[in-house]
Amino acid sequence: MRHLFFVLCFLTVVACENSHSQTNPKPAAPAAKSALSGDLHRQLYDKYNLYRETSIKDRRFKHADIVPLVQKLKAPFRTQKAGKSMEGRDIYQVQIGNGPVQVLLWSQMHGDEASATMAIMDIFNFMTRDDQFNPLRERLMKELTLTFIPLLNPDGAERFKRRNAIDIDLNRDAARLQTPEAQLLKRVRDELKADWGFNLHDQNRYYSAGKGKTATFSFLAPAYNYAKEVNAVRGNAMHLIGVMNNILQEYIPGQVGRYSDSFEPRAFGDNIQKWGTSTILIECGGLAEDPDKQEIRRLHFAMLVAALDAIATQTYKSVGMDVYESIPFNGSNEFFDLLVREVEIDFKGEYYTVDIGFRKDEISYNGNRDYYYRAQIADIGDLSIFHAYESVDALGMQAFPGKTYATTLSSASQLASLDPIKLLQEGYTDVFVTGLSSKARFATLPFRLIEAGKGKENNNVRMSGNPSLYIQKDGETRYVVVNGAAYDLERDRDKILKLVNKL
Ligand SMILES: [Zn+2]
Numbered sequence: 264m265r266h267l268f269f270v271l272c273f274l275t276v277v278a279c280e281n282s283h284s285q286t287n288p289k290p291a292a293p294a295a296k297s298a299l300s301g302d303l304h305r306q307l308y309d310k311y312n313l314y315r316e317t318s319i320k321d322r323r324f325k326h327a328d329i330v331p332l333v334q335k336l337k338a339p340f341r342t343q344k345a346g347k348s349m350e351g352r353d354i355y356q357v358q359i360g361n362g363p364v365q366v367l368l369w370s371q372m373h374g375d376e377a378s379a380t381m382a383i384m385d386i387f388n389f390m391t392r393d394d395q396f397n398p399l400r401e402r403l404m405k406e407l408t409l410t411f412i413p414l415l416n417p418d419g420a421e422r423f424k425r426r427n428a429i430d431i432d433l434n435r436d437a438a439r440l441q442t443p444e445a446q447l448l449k450r451v452r453d454e455l456k457a458d459w460g461f462n463l464h465d466q467n468r469y470y471s472a473g474k475g476k477t478a479t480f481s482f483l484a485p486a487y488n489y490a491k492e493v494n495a496v497r498g499n500a501m502h503l504i505g506v507m508n509n510i511l512q513e514y515i516p517g518q519v520g521r522y523s524d525s526f527e528p529r530a531f532g533d534n535i536q537k538w539g540t541s542t543i544l545i546e547c548g549g550l551a552e553d554p555d556k557q558e559i560r561r562l563h564f565a566m567l568v569a570a571l572d573a574i575a576t577q578t579y580k581s582v583g584m585d586v587y588e589s590i591p592f593n594g595s596n597e598f599f600d601l602l603v604r605e606v607e608i609d610f611k612g613e614y615y616t617v618d619i620g621f622r623k624d625e626i627s628y629n630g631n632r633d634y635y636y637r638a639q640i641a642d643i644g645d646l647s648i649f650h651a652y653e654s655v656d657a658l659g660m661q662a663f664p665g666k667t668y669a670t671t672l673s674s675a676s677q678l679a680s681l682d683p684i685k686l687l688q689e690g691y692t693d694v695f696v697t698g699l700s701s702k703a704r705f706a707t708l709p710f711r712l713i714e715a716g717k718g719k720e721n722n723n724v725r726m727s728g729n730p731s732l733y734i735q736k737d738g739e740t741r742y743v744v745v746n747g748a749a750y751d752l753e754r755d756r757d758k759i760l761k762l763v764n765k766l
Pocket of ligand 1: 372373376464465
């Protein structure tokens with residue numbers, strides 16, 4: 264069957280060359296064998312909750328949460344320990360299917376990039392069920408051998424950080440192979456002689472996909488040499504990315520980006536492509552109102568299963584190379600969490616019009632299981648070409664550093680009795696409270712609570728600062744900004760009272 268595969272690769276190259284020179288892509292390859300395949304991704308998306316692994320609720324799970332989910336898998340799954348991390352955590356390899364086409368999927372080689380691991384746990388559940396998707400399952404298992412390595416960097420996940428236990432970036436260890444995690448990945452790829460490789464990551468939420476849209480998913484068929492040539496192996500990856508792009512456009516139009524294909528000789532994607540595996544990099548970015556990436560997880564699930572089916576049915580060949588090439592390149596640093604636009608700030612009695620761009624860092628606590636946000640000004644000045652998850656149009660308004668309330672409160676709950684709306688109208692954003700945690704200090708709240716005795720916040724509007732602001736029009740406070748979030752004192756009145764009453 265490997266011989267057949269190479270013949271197919273050759274045919275694909277011919278198709279690629281054609282699609283470069285024609286405006287219309289090649290007509291579709293033979294239709295898939297099941298009625299399911301028409302709108303398969305939509306059916307998977309709609310039925311997703313039947314398969315969602317409910318024990319994994321957000322991105323901050325750990326090795327100990329994943330191990331029982333892997334260990335409980337029964338036939339037709341084949342599960343084995345593939346090796347250990349530097350700190351001795353078991354890394355598992357999970358196989359299903361007996362088909363001639365070898366597909367390898369590995370997730371979370373960067374410990375804080377968890378979206379795909381969640382989707383893989385959902386795929387495991389999906390494959391164990393007995394329902395209307397049985398023809399699809401049978402096809403996948405007959406045509407493909409699927410090998411999953413979920414959570415390749417468990418030591419990094421433990422700390423919710425990118426690198427492994429000795430701070431090596433596993434994705435720069437593909438050539439030198441110093442870490443056991445990288446050695447394991449290379450060995451499994453070589454043993455399988457994988458035909459396909461899915462290199463599953465997350466990117467930061469500030470990438471854009473052109474035209475002011477966030478890059479919720481980004482793809483790359485990595486180059487295998489500095490000349491960025493396209494052979495059959497890489498060409499197949501481009502076709503399959505076209506399939507996945509077409510799926511995503513139905514749910515998140517315009518929110519798909521593509522990485523530039525500069526060759527990185529130390530990275531796994533580039534090397535695995537070079538070693539003869541059609542390799543696809545998938546990066547999950549940001550999506551509005553999905554901070555824990557649960558909607559992204561759902562999309563990932565539907566897209567991955569549909570992509571595997573496109574491999575099984577070979578329908579990926581019918582999506583022309585022009586689709587891959589039409590995906591806009593990722594723009595970096597073009598997005599903010601909050602942009603306060605065209606606001607006037609004072610310097611020695613003169614007003615200057617600026618845009619203020621805030622971004623938020625995740626600060627871990629509770630053993631890295633939880634986090635709060637700490638905002639900072641990431642840019643200031645003319646930011647008119649940039650975009651944000653939340654924007655405040657402050658044209659003709661003035662921003663002032665928030666004032667500190669004169670009385671120290673004995674508990675945060677006292678705030679509710681102080682008429683919070685009136686306080687904010689008067690510009691009081693910062694409040695001293697005795698006995699506060701850092702978490703409370705950066706709570707999602709239109710007030711900054713400061714532990715008494717720890718000094719006043721610096722509310723100057725300067726780079727890297729995190730000022731509380733009140734923003735006025737004609738002397739009336741219209742907005743406050745606290746910890747990188749804006750509150751409209753008219754529109755958000757109920758929300759503000761609710762937040763304060765919860766304290
Ligand atoms: Zn990554």
